[in-house]
Amino acid sequence: MMATCGTCWKEFRSDQARQQHMDAFYHHAPEHECDTCFRFFHSFSAVVNHMNAKNHWQYKCNDCDDSFLSKEWLRDHEVEDHFYCDPCKRYFSCYNNIKMHLNSRIHRGQNMQCPFCKQRYTTATGAAHHIESGSCPSAPGLDRDLVYRIIRAKDPNHIISNKLLEWSDSTRYEATSQAWNGFAYECSLCHRQFQKLESLSQHLSSPVHQQNLYHCPKRIACGREFTSLAGLMNHLESESCGYTKFENVQKSAAGIMSSDRLIGF
Structure with a gap:
């Protein structure tokens, strides 16, 4: 023509x-x-x-006959329909695998910053775990319990924090040699077995046996509850319940950690 x-x-x-x-x-x-x-x-x-x-359309897919108006639409098609990462020239076996790859440090770097020690993390989950676990050298004494108090003060409408009528600091558990059952070190609460006493101690120091402090904002349709802010962030980042996108979690978490504004997603 x-x-x-x-x-x-x-x-x-x-x-x-x-x-x-x-x-x-x-x-x-x-x-x-x-x-x-x-x-x-x-x-x-x-x-x-x-x-x-x-x-x-100008932008054509190399794997099928479809074409698209923009590079962005083509890129979304390659990811969602062919599980293909164009910058890395890699195919993946399923959508979940390529989504994890695109949300990894390779593509996102470390843009989430601890507000206290300025250490950087790839995701909001990593930063939240760093703070809740008491690992921040610039914020001694900051742990899961104090984080919950701060979050609850910022969340008067209980968008993510559970409305607990009775709540006290987390119960502290201690592992001793008496946990040995003849074959392994056994948790008396859930009966999981560990080959090392240190592993059982780490298990008991984690929030796994603590009270659920947070819930998914998609309260009716999802309703999942979490013992830690990191657990909630990981749930939202996975997009498993469809409440929000990974990028929105990072933006909201940055605001929660670096300002006095109220909770919002």
């Missing part, structure tokens, strides 16, 4: 010849021209209908 100049309507056998003509005379292509076949129309809706019907 001939390529047409949209100013003088002269026709050319190739796009290169037309481009040379337009550059020389400061002419332009027809306003509503197809990206692929040079047909032009009287309205934007007409050319869109044509390109949809003929699959003539």
